[in-house]
Amino acid sequence: MATTSATASRIQLRSALETLWRIRRDDEVIITTMGSAREWMTLGEPNALDFILVPSAMGHGTSIGLGLALAQPGKRVIVCSGDGSLLMNLGSLASIVAANVPNLVVIVFDNGVYEVTGQQPTASADFCGIARACGFDSVYGFSDATSWADSARTALDAKGPTFVSLNVEPVVGGTAPHSPGPTAARAKRLMEALRR
Amino acid sequence: MAIYPTALSNAAALRVFSGDQIASLLSEVGVTHVITVPDSTIGRWEPAIEQTGRTRLVRVCREGEAWQVAAGLYLGGATPLVMIQCTGLFESGDAIRNALHDWKVPVFSIIGYRSYLDQAKLPGDTCLVFTEPILDAWKIDYRLITSPSELHVIRDHFLSCRAAGKPGAALIGE
Numbered sequence: 242m243a244t245t246s247a248t249a250s251r252i253q254l255r256s257a258l259e260t261l262w263r264i265r266r267d268d269e270v271i272i273t274t275m276g277s278a279r280e281w282m283t284l285g286e287p288n289a290l291d292f293i294l295v296p297s298a299m300g301h302g303t304s305i306g307l308g309l310a311l312a313q314p315g316k317r318v319i320v321c322s323g324d325g326s327l328l329m330n331l332g333s334l335a336s337i338v339a340a341n342v343p344n345l346v347v348i349v350f351d352n353g354v355y356e357v358t359g360q361q362p363t364a365s366a367d368f369c370g371i372a373r374a375c376g377f378d379s380v381y382g383f384s385d386a387t388s389w390a391d392s393a394r395t396a397l398d399a400k401g402p403t404f405v406s407l408n409v410e411p412v413v414g415g416t417a418p419h420s421p422g423p424t425a426a427r428a429k430r431l432m433e434a435l436r437r
Numbered sequence: 438m439a440i441y442p443t444a445l446s447n448a449a450a451l452r453v454f455s456g457d458q459i460a461s462l463l464s465e466v467g468v469t470h471v472i473t474v475p476d477s478t479i480g481r482w483e484p485a486i487e488q489t490g491r492t493r494l495v496r497v498c499r500e501g502e503a504w505q506v507a508a509g510l511y512l513g514g515a516t517p518l519v520m521i522q523c524t525g526l527f528e529s530g531d532a533i534r535n536a537l538h539d540w541k542v543p544v545f546s547i548i549g550y551r552s553y554l555d556q557a558k559l560p561g562d563t564c565l566v567f568t569e570p571i572l573d574a575w576k577i578d579y580r581l582i583t584s585p586s587e588l589h590v591i592r593d594h595f596l597s598c599r600a601a602g603k604p605g606a607a608l609i610g611e
Contacts, residue, residue: 292512299531301532305508305509305512312513340496431512432513
């Protein structure tokens with residue numbers, strides 16, 4: 242099990258996502274929710290395999306990612322979740338391990354608050370410890386932008402399922418993301434892109 | 438809508454279908470994955486489903502997960518089916534709303550209807566009050582199945598819902 246220790250510093254959410262944007266391969270599916278979705282949509286032209294999960298059932302990005310990873314074993318599926326979201330569906334981490342999906346990566350952007358509702362505190366949790374206890378094959382934690390940038394590709398390429406915890410700063414005034422378009426049409430486009 | 442049906446006292450008669458019947462049906466209609474949390478009726482079907490080698494079981498921790506895993510599978514090109522008890526349906530609300538109605542993913546489900554046939558074990562079980570109204574509220578077109586002669590109803594409803602691209606359910610009396 243690969244593990245990197247966290248430190249007390251924090252990464253800017255946008256910087257963390259810019260790293261992911263930069264190293265992401267074209268055939269990787271990336272699911273974003275809440276704050277990560279809001280920022281991801283501002284980084285540039287979308288990839289056909291981007292799935293902006295807005296609107297969502299909060300916390301279920303990991304579950305949709307599990308389904309996509311099972312259906313598409315030849316593609317890596319990367320789920321970007323917040324800590325508040327993940328806390329709503331912690332059991333999904335055990336389900337992911339039980340399903341034995343080596344192509345699934347869960348990244349939690351842990352800012353310690355429910356950002357889009359006004360930064361109320363979330364229950365704090367040792368997400369890397371939880372992921373290890375659930376049996377994730379590879380677990381990483383990063384608290385500074387340089388370490389994340391240096392090791393991100395290694396983490397994504399590790400034997401999965403993989404769990405990455407990023408200690409990020411809350412975005413002051415961060416609001417809920419707007420849907421980038423009609424949902425049914427976006428779902429259809431994703432299905433078509435996955436068939437290619 | 439049927440509420441508080443006549444109680445049956447013979448619990449041994451309440452297993453509507455065997456695992457082999459359900460497993461064969463799922464294979465026949467092309468279900469690739471069954472996402473499930475078991476109850477004492479539908480859980481007994483798992484070994485037969487696994488033995489077909491054509492339908493993979495995906496065991497989740499809580500029923501809300503099941504609908505969203507199914508949504509991901511469907512978007513990825515698979516043919517999933519959710520198999521849970523009605524109590525899990527109650528837990529699933531926001532996941533159903535999002536997967537079936539926001540994203541319009543036509544997930545089919547088999548839902549165990551606790552206490553519908555056997556009211557002796559849990560007298561006054563409120564599953565009988567809420568199950569069908571909740572399926573109606575979530576706009577899930579369902580068929581109530583209460584006897585072993587109705588296996589074809591599940592198949593016909595599954596195929597009909599698939600052709601229409603809409604969610605559906607088979608509600609299995611327990």
